[in-house]
Amino acid sequence: MTAAAFGDIAETPAPFRRGSWMRSEEARGLAMISPTFLYALALLFLPVLIVLAYSFWTQDYLDIDRTFTLENYRQALTEPIYRDLFVRSLWIALAVSIATVVFSYPIAWFISFHGGVHRNLWLFLVTVPCWTSYLLRVMSWKVILGYGGVMNTGLMSLGVIEEPLTSLLYNSNAVVITLVHSWAAFAILPIYVSLQKIDRTLIEAARDLGDSRARAFLRVTLPLSLPGVISAFLIVMIPTVGDFVTPRLVGGKDGVMIATAIQAQFGKAANWPLGAALSVTTMVLVSLAAACVVFALRFAVRRIR
Amino acid sequence: MSLLTRRLAFLPWLPAYVAVYFLFLYLPILLIPIFSFNNAATTTFPLAGFTTKWYGTLAGNGAMLEAARNSLVVGVCVALLSTTLGICAARAITRYRFRGQRAAAGLIMAPLFLPEIIVAVSLLMIVLALGLQLSLLTVILGQTVFCVPYAMSVLVSGFEGFDRSLEEASYDLGETALGTFRRVTLPVVAPAIVSSLLVTFTISLDEFILAFFLSGTEPTLPVYIWGQLRFAAKLPGVLALGTIMIAASILMLTLAEILRRRAESRTRIALTPT
Numbered sequence: 001m002t003a004a005a006f007g008d009i010a011e012t013p014a015p016f017r018r019g020s021w022m023r024s025e026e027a028r029g030l031a032m033i034s035p036t037f038l039y040a041l042a043l044l045f046l047p048v049l050i051v052l053a054y055s056f057w058t059q060d061y062l063d064i065d066r067t068f069t070l071e072n073y074r075q076a077l078t079e080p081i082y083r084d085l086f087v088r089s090l091w092i093a094l095a096v097s098i099a100t101v102v103f104s105y106p107i108a109w110f111i112s113f114h115g116g117v118h119r120n121l122w123l124f125l126v127t128v129p130c131w132t133s134y135l136l137r138v139m140s141w142k143v144i145l146g147y148g149g150v151m152n153t154g155l156m157s158l159g160v161i162e163e164p165l166t167s168l169l170y171n172s173n174a175v176v177i178t179l180v181h182s183w184a185a186f187a188i189l190p191i192y193v194s195l196q197k198i199d200r201t202l203i204e205a206a207r208d209l210g211d212s213r214a215r216a217f218l219r220v221t222l223p224l225s226l227p228g229v230i231s232a233f234l235i236v237m238i239p240t241v242g243d244f245v246t247p248r249l250v251g252g253k254d255g256v257m258i259a260t261a262i263q264a265q266f267g268k269a270a271n272w273p274l275g276a277a278l279s280v281t282t283m284v285l286v287s288l289a290a291a292c293v294v295f296a297l298r299f300a301v302r303r304i305r
Numbered sequence: 306m307s308l309l310t311r312r313l314a315f316l317p318w319l320p321a322y323v324a325v326y327f328l329f330l331y332l333p334i335l336l337i338p339i340f341s342f343n344n345a346a347t348t349t350f351p352l353a354g355f356t357t358k359w360y361g362t363l364a365g366n367g368a369m370l371e372a373a374r375n376s377l378v379v380g381v382c383v384a385l386l387s388t389t390l391g392i393c394a395a396r397a398i399t400r401y402r403f404r405g406q407r408a409a410a411g412l413i414m415a416p417l418f419l420p421e422i423i424v425a426v427s428l429l430m431i432v433l434a435l436g437l438q439l440s441l442l443t444v445i446l447g448q449t450v451f452c453v454p455y456a457m458s459v460l461v462s463g464f465e466g467f468d469r470s471l472e473e474a475s476y477d478l479g480e481t482a483l484g485t486f487r488r489v490t491l492p493v494v495a496p497a498i499v500s501s502l503l504v505t506f507t508i509s510l511d512e513f514i515l516a517f518f519l520s521g522t523e524p525t526l527p528v529y530i531w532g533q534l535r536f537a538a539k540l541p542g543v544l545a546l547g548t549i550m551i552a553a554s555i556l557m558l559t560l561a562e563i564l565r566r567r568a569e570s571r572t573r574i575a576l577t578p579t
Binding site (some may be wrong): 025026027029036037039044046047048051103107114124125126127128129132133136137140181184235242243249266276286 | 396416417447547554
């Protein structure tokens with residue numbers, strides 16, 4: 001639906017020319033963007049700064065002790081319970097983003113290369129499920145994967161299994177399946193945008209010069225669509241790590257992720273500084289993991305070429 | 306020859322994959338309406354017959370209606386606020402070039418690349434640190450941060466390709482800046498604006514995490530549903546409510562898509578020299 005915008009906003013070039021009227025254009029541009037910018041500054045940037053500040057303070061019953069300390073980070077990084085949650089959240093986020101990109105790439109490719117005049121309709125059909133209530137979709141997966149659920153009854157009536165599988169729901173696999181479904185469109189759109197930008201004559205040239213279909217894809221299409229693949233990775237992986245609803249509804253005991261622990265610090269446990277430190281650590285860890293993935297992808301594609 | 310056979314062997318796989326993928330994509334959404342008309346409190350096949358009684362129970366459910374009213378208020382406010390902010394940002398980005406443009410756009414688009422729980426937690430902290438009460442207002446303010454990137458995406462694609470010379474002509478002919486916006490720019494970009502309103506309303510209607518953290522004692526529909534999910538006996542009612550919400554979402558998104566396309570073709574017409 002908004003395919004073009006995901007890719008384009010970040011790439012707007014900003015040529016600066018001198019001259020007084022240009023300066024007035026600059027002033028008008030700044031004035032135009034300032035309401036939105038200030039809003040984001042006040043309700044996004046400032047709150048994040050406050051989280052950062054809190055993560056260095058201590059909870060003292062109902063008061064906050066404002067002396068600088070790294071105690072919260074020590075706790076976040078060394079307590080086994082949080083370490084396990086971090087590791088699991090990162091693994092799940094990685095698994096989800098890889099699976100989402102791998103399964104979505106052919107769809108983006110199909111729409112871009114075989115979508116014909118109905119490309120927009122295809123894109124729309126892909127995005128519709130992702131815009132309907134996230135909570136309801138997760139609930140629906142619970143119905144599908146449950147003991148007496150659609151998957152089990154379906155497989156049993158087909159004769160594939162004799163007894164209902166108990167391994168479908170309440171584990172990290174269920175979390176991964178549900179999240180791959182949730183993020184499908186967010187992977188398809190950026191990949192589609194970058195595929196659309198590829199000059200088709202380059203692929204033809206590779207074919208004319210004797211590359212097979214597969215080689216032409218690996219050496220031309222895939223490297224040129226890498227920016228889309230990377231933004232798909234980022235847009236799926238980073239938010240996934242902090243997912244709250246899916247682990248709670250379909251994750252069971254071994255599907256618990258870090259968001260549950262963060263929420264607990266702001267609810268029952270009432271330890272804001274620890275909650276803040278867990279949030280900051282989550283962001284730092286997922287950014288590092290995402291950076292590793294981006295480097296690995298770039299490296300892999302360069303090797304293919 | 307081998308090329309031809311290879312091509313023939315290759316092609317049917319892709320449509321088959323696309324079909325399976327779309328089944329995967331739509332199965333969860335189709336099951337909710339199916340079970341909402343099922344004459345049993347459980348969600349298993351085979352179905353137990355057709356009924357509309359679960360929808361009947363919704364009408365007399367005061368807490369649900371209250372939540373629906375809250376969602377409506379929040380949705381309308383978020384749609385108006387985030388689209389207004391989106392218009393400013395989208396226009397600044399498509400119409401002007403200035404230093405810091407990318408940084409500003411980056412900050413505005415950042416919620417797309419942040420775990421929602423962190424946005425929610427940080428907003429909760431600032432609201433409570435300022436001594437404000439959690440209410441629908443805090444939900445509106447929070448969801449707006451989250452909706453502006455989507456509004457901007459829709460609006461930028463609507464504003465892009467808008468011909469500057471039309472505006473310049475209007476200035477030259479003596480219109481004021483405001484008059485030009487109202488009489489020249491607005492008619493061209495109006496469908497994109499309505500499309501943005503619909504999209505942000507839909508996101509707000511379905512948004513859970515921010516509402517869960519920021520709503521206090523006034524639940525929106527998703528927060529209400531979350532509370533119901535603990536009770537197995539309430540599931541059919543939730544399915545009926547879910548069906549209505551999904552239908553509403555799809556309706557609004559379809560409308561938004563139609564408008565967005567009209568916006569695209571309109572800017573194209575405006576660009577075509579006559």
